[in-house]
Amino acid sequence: MIDLYTWSTPNGRKVSIALEELGLPYTLHEINIMEDDQFKPDFLKISPNNKIPAIVDNDTGLSLMESGAILLYLAKKTGKLMPADDAGYWHAVEWLMWQMGGFGPMLGQAHHFLQFNKGKAPYAEERYGNEANRLYGVLDKQLEGRDFIVGDYSMADIATWPWASRWEWQGVDIADYPNVKDWYVRVAGRPGVQKGYDVPARGNAIPMP
Numbered sequence: 425m426i427d428l429y430t431w432s433t434p435n436g437r438k439v440s441i442a443l444e445e446l447g448l449p450y451t452l453h454e455i456n457i458m459e460d461d462q463f464k465p466d467f468l469k470i471s472p473n474n475k476i477p478a479i480v481d482n483d484t485g486l487s488l489m490e491s492g493a494i495l496l497y498l499a500k501k502t503g504k505l506m507p508a509d510d511a512g513y514w515h516a517v518e519w520l521m522w523q524m525g526g527f528g529p530m531l532g533q534a535h536h537f538l539q540f541n542k543g544k545a546p547y548a549e550e551r552y553g554n555e556a557n558r559l560y561g562v563l564d565k566q567l568e569g570r571d572f573i574v575g576d577y578s579m580a581d582i583a584t585w586p587w588a589s590r591w592e593w594q595g596v597d598i599a600d601y602p603n604v605k606d607w608y609v610r611v612a613g614r615p616g617v618q619k620g621y622d623v624p625a626r627g628n629a630i631p632m633p
Contacts, residue, residue: 426450429470430477431457432626434586435528438491439477439498441620442582446502450479454624492524495579505579512575519566519573519580527563528587530555535593549595556594560601563588567603571610585611589621589631598633605633 426443428450430436443450455461455476462474471478471489478489481501488494496517499506507513534552537545563584566573573580588608591598598605611617612630622628 425482427453427480427482428477428623429453429455429467429479430623431455432622432624432628433457433476434532434590435475435491436477437586437589437621437623438583439479439494440623441586441617442495442498442505442579444620445582445614445616446498446504448498448502452624492520492583495520495583499579505577505582507575507578516574516578516580520583522562523580523583523587527559527584530559531587531590531594534595535590538595539593553595556596557600560588560591560596560598560604564601564603567607570603570607572607577611577614581607581611585617586621591633592631608633 426448428439428443430440430452431454455467457476461467462471462476467478468474470480470487473489475489477491477494478487479494479497480487481497486497488497496506506516530552533548534556537548537552542549563573572578573584585608588598588604589612598608609632612632618630621630
C-alpha cells in the first residue's frame with residue numbers, strides 16, 4: 425500500500441494519475457498547501473524540501489519526495505508505463521527531465537505572474553509568457569505524427585499533461601498548438617487520468633479546449 429501525500433496541483437496530479445493508471449492501492453493524506461501543512465514536522469520527515477507530492481511505500485518502507493523520482497520509482501516497481509527497450513526508456517527519461525527542468529518550472533512562473541500577479545511585473549510576464557509558448561512549441565513539434573510523447577503512453581505523458589491542463593493560466597492559446605491539443609484531449613479521456621485529476625477530491629473538472 426502506498427501512502428500519498430499531495431494536494432491538487434500539477435505536480436501532485438502527476439502521482440495521483442500514475443497511481444490510478446497503474447491500479448496501485450493508496451491511502452490519501454491531504455497536505456493543504458494553502459494552510460501551510462507542508463511545513464508541519466511530520467511531513468518534513470518525508471519531504472524535507474516541504475513540497476508535495478511525496479509517498480511512503482509501506483511494502484518496502486521507502487519514502488520519496490520529488491514527482492519525477494516518484495514516477496520513475498512507480499514505473500520500476502510495476503514494470504509499467506516506461507518503454508521496455510533501452511533506447512525507448514532513455515528517450516522517455518529525456519522527456520521526463522525536460523518536463524521537470526522546463527515545462528513545469530517555467531510554466532509555473534508564467535501562471536504565477538500572469539494568473540495571480542498580473543500587472544505587477546511586465547518584464548516577468550513577457551519573459552515567462554514567451555518561454556511558455558516556446559515550450560509548447562517544442563512539445564508540439566515532438567508530438568507531430570505521434571499519439572504520445574515517446575512511443576506508447578508513458579510517465580513522460582503523465583508528468584507533462586497536468587501542466588498543460590493549465591494552459592489558460594499560462595497565457596497560452598492551446599489551439600495554436602494542434603498536436604498538443606489533440607494529445608491533451610487524448611490523454612484527458614483516459615479513465616486513470618479522470619480519476620487521478622481530482623485528488624484530493626474538490627470537484628475539479630478537467631479543463632477541455
